[in-house]
Structures are given as structure tokens and as C-alpha cells.
Amino acid sequence: SAAVKDLGVIIDPSLSFESHVNNITRISFFHLRNIAKIRNMMSVQDAEKLVHAFVTSRLDYCNALLSGCWSKCRNKFQLVQNAAARVLTRSRKYDHITPVSISLHWLPIKSRIDYKILLLTYKALNGLTPQYLSEHLYQDDSPRLLRSKGAGYLLVPQIMKTTAGGRSFSYKAPQLWSSL
Structure with a gap:
């Protein structure tokens, strides 16, 4: 492929940033799985620090580039953020995520951008x-x-x-x- 990586952002010829979003999503879910494995041994504050260090910092880095991207790309980031909120609060998969995000004071991805x-x-x-x-x-x-x-x-x-x-x-x- 003709994609180029510059300052940690993968730029493809069509400027869709789809490969960048897929890469960040993959890495973030990897870190979330690892944090979830040790979540029971940590306090809420320690888990929050890990999630911010390994997940939300990746979602926020150069996210202004995604301002006009298709909602499909932003939805992938939203899924990562929702999973991070579930890991932090130990919410179940089918619990409604909006009250959890509000309690964490997290904006939706589009609003963050x-x-x-x-x-x-x-x-x-x-x-x-x-x-x-x-x-x-x-x-x-x-x-x-x-x-x-x-x-x-x-x-x-x-x-x-x-x-x-x-x-x-x-x-x-x-x-x-x-x-x-």
C-alpha cells in the first residue's frame, strides 16, 4: 500500500485515515484486554491511570484529523472508548454506556474532536x-x-x-x- 506513517499517524492516499483508525483500535483493544486481566488487583485510580496512559491518549492524539471522516471511523474509536469505560467501572457488556460515560465525565468521540x-x-x-x-x-x-x-x-x-x-x-x- 502507499500509506505513509508520519508522527505516528498513518496517512493513506485517499485521506480516509481508515488504516490509522484500524491500527489505533487494534492497539487500544490489546491494551484494554491486558488491563482487564489485572483489573481486579488494582484500585479505580490505578486502573484509570492505565486506561488514560494506554488508551485515551491514543484516541486523543491527532484526533482533529478525523473531524470530517466517515462516521464508521469515529464509531470504531467510540467502541474503544466504551470498552475502556466498561473496564474501568466493571460494567457488563449489555449495560447502557451513556450513564457510565457521564459518570466518568467523558465526552463522546465526535465531541472530543x-x-x-x-x-x-x-x-x-x-x-x-x-x-x-x-x-x-x-x-x-x-x-x-x-x-x-x-x-x-x-x-x-x-x-x-x-x-x-x-x-x-x-x-x-x-x-x-x-x-x-
Whole structure:
């Protein structure tokens, strides 16, 4: 295959990140199985540290790249997160997972991705990121006097390709920021 691994992210020619998601899912389930085997000998705090070190850190690393990916890819990450929550709380397989995730204060994967993009946007607007990120964000400086003039909306650029262009930071960040 023509996939390339750069900074731990597997990039395929179609930019679907499917091989990256499959790799992270496989590694995360491996670690979860190992943690589950020794879960009875650990406290909740120790198990939580292991899950964060070996699983959720992998799910969160470069997850902003998955912002516009198919829901199939995000669902695989959601399955890993649900399994991690079950291991931590010793929940059964068929117990409803939403109350468990809420008790752990864990956002769903799509919300985690959106949060990461919004955090980068906030930092870029306040000069807390490198200049190259700030250069992709444009304030709405319309000469017309509108009620939304001081609302801090960002201009969403026109895109040609909806697959890759719709996932770019310069498109996704203003779209999410303006929807707040």
C-alpha cells in the first residue's frame, strides 16, 4: 500500500485515515484486554491511570484529523472508548454506556474532536499558537452594521473539494466556532 506513517499517524492516499483508525483500535483493544486481566488487583485510580496512559491518549492524539471522516471511523474509536469505560467501572457488556460515560465525565468521540478543534481555534485567536494556524482564520469584518458584528464570528471559506477541503482547519474551525 502507499500509506505513509508520519508522527505516528498513518496517512493513506485517499485521506480516509481508515488504516490509522484500524491500527489505533487494534492497539487500544490489546491494551484494554491486558488491563482487564489485572483489573481486579488494582484500585479505580490505578486502573484509570492505565486506561488514560494506554488508551485515551491514543484516541486523543491527532484526533482533529478525523473531524470530517466517515462516521464508521469515529464509531470504531467510540467502541474503544466504551470498552475502556466498561473496564474501568466493571460494567457488563449489555449495560447502557451513556450513564457510565457521564459518570466518568467523558465526552463522546465526535465531541472530543470538536473540542480539540475549538481549543486550537481559541488559542489561535488569542495568539497562543504558532502564526501559521492564526493565518488560516479570518474575522468577519463586514462593513455593514449588523447585530452580529461584534459576535466574533469567523469567515468560513468556500471550498472546492468537499472531502478533503471540508476537513481542513481553515474550514472546520470557523464552522464550529460560528456555531457556538
